[in-house]
Amino acid sequence: MTNATPPASTPIALITGGSRGLGRNAALHLARAGVDVVLTYRSQAAEAQAVVQEITALGRRAAALPLDVAQSASFGDFAAALKNTLASTWQRTQFDYLINNAGHGVHESFANTTEAQFDALVAVHLKGPFFLTQQLLPLIADGGRILNVSSGLARFALPGYAAYASMKGGIEVLTRYLAKELGPRGIAVNVIAPGAIETDFGGGAVRDNKELNAAIAGQTAMGRVGLPDDIGAAIAALLQPGNRWMTAQRVEVSGGMFL
Numbered sequence: 001m002t003n004a005t006p007p008a009s010t011p012i013a014l015i016t017g018g019s020r021g022l023g024r025n026a027a028l029h030l031a032r033a034g035v036d037v038v039l040t041y042r043s044q045a046a047e048a049q050a051v052v053q054e055i056t057a058l059g060r061r062a063a064a065l066p067l068d069v070a071q072s073a074s075f076g077d078f079a080a081a082l083k084n085t086l087a088s089t090w091q092r093t094q095f096d097y098l099i100n101n102a103g104h105g106v107h108e109s110f111a112n113t114t115e116a117q118f119d120a121l122v123a124v125h126l127k128g129p130f131f132l133t134q135q136l137l138p139l140i141a142d143g144g145r146i147l148n149v150s151s152g153l154a155r156f157a158l159p160g161y162a163a164y165a166s167m168k169g170g171i172e173v174l175t176r177y178l179a180k181e182l183g184p185r186g187i188a189v190n191v192i193a194p195g196a197i198e199t200d201f202g203g204g205a206v207r208d209n210k211e212l213n214a215a216i217a218g219q220t221a222m223g224r225v226g227l228p229d230d231i232g233a234a235i236a237a238l239l240q241p242g243n244r245w246m247t248a249q250r251v252e253v254s255g256g257m258f259l
Contacts, residue, residue: 010060012095013239014038014082016069016132017102019048021199022149025232026099027051031060033236038085038095040067040078040102063089069102069128070120075135083139094141097239100129100148100171110162118163125167130174143186145239148175150250152195156258168193172250179248188247192235195254197226221256230255 013030017023018039027037028051037055041048041064048064055062063085067078086092103125106117129148140146150172153165172191179189196216198207206213206225217224234253237243 009092010034010036011097011239012036012038012086012090012092013097013099014040014095014136015099015101016040016067017042019044019051019064022194022197022228022231023099023101024051025228026101026235027062027232028054028058029229029232029236030097030239031055031058031062033240034060035097035236035239036061036090038063038065038082040065040069042066042068042102061089067102069132070123072123072127072131075132078132079135079139082136086139094139094144096141096144098133098136098140098144098146099235100133100146102128103149106164107160108163109160113163121163121167125164126170126174129171133178137182140187143244144188145244146175146178146182146187146189147235147238148172148189148191150175150191150193152193152252152254152257154193155252175250176248183247188244190238190247190249190251192231192238193250193252193254194231195220195226195252195257197228197231199228216257219258220254221259224255226253226255 013035015023015027015037018027019041027039030037039048039051052062052064065081065085086095106121108117133146148171150168153161154168154172175189175191182189196206213225231253
């Protein structure tokens with residue numbers, strides 16, 4: 001049994017999809033909480049470097065690495081690049097927090113969902129986190145954390161999200177299995193499930209469609225749609241040292257949608 005105490009040095013978080021949206025917001029909140037950050041991006045190198053500069057301006061160290069979570073064959077090369085970055089930037093061999101955040105949305109009825117859409121969702125939202133986490137296990141410090149990103153849609157059902165929500169249901173089950181198998185290393189594994197958030201996710205419909213926004217707000221206990229800061233702040237809070245005994249838990253951050 002390994003020691004599950006928090007890291008003595010400055011913790012390092014790896015956030016997939018950290019160049020924009022909720023990943024970017026989480027990276028900045030973690031930096032403000034005293035965490036250094038490695039973020040990944042698929043194609044937007046300039047956006048990723050801008051986030052690195054923002055984190056550096058907050059007094060923390062950061063790096064950005066390219067990664068397509070849909071391409072599991074590339075994970076070995078990514079792990080090698082991450083290992084080199086940890087050594088050159090931090091003089092470390094391991095990092096502390098893995099946030100599996102990268103993803104995309106598909107809004108399509110069950111009857112019209114194509115196999116290509118389904119396979120793309122599997123690759124990014126289920127197969128990707130499964131095998132990326134597996135590949136990175138040697139680089140995650142004992143006593144570290146894994147936080148997977150799910151969705152409120154895994155609890156409540158809205159037409160058009162059958163495929164997307166199925167992947168998120170899978171990641172929630174995977175979270176419990178990871179918690180069980182990684183517990184002997186003192187690694188806590190949890191899942192955060194955002195509700196509807198005003199971002200460009202899914203074409204920005206929740207943010208830009210006033211009727212949709214109002215309809216969701218009317219079904220939310222807190223009376224409004226979520227903002228990126230609501231999720232970034234929650235991610236940073238969940239990774240605080242005081243929560244290290246919490247594992248295998250699903251934490252929905254939706255403002256109380258569809259209660």
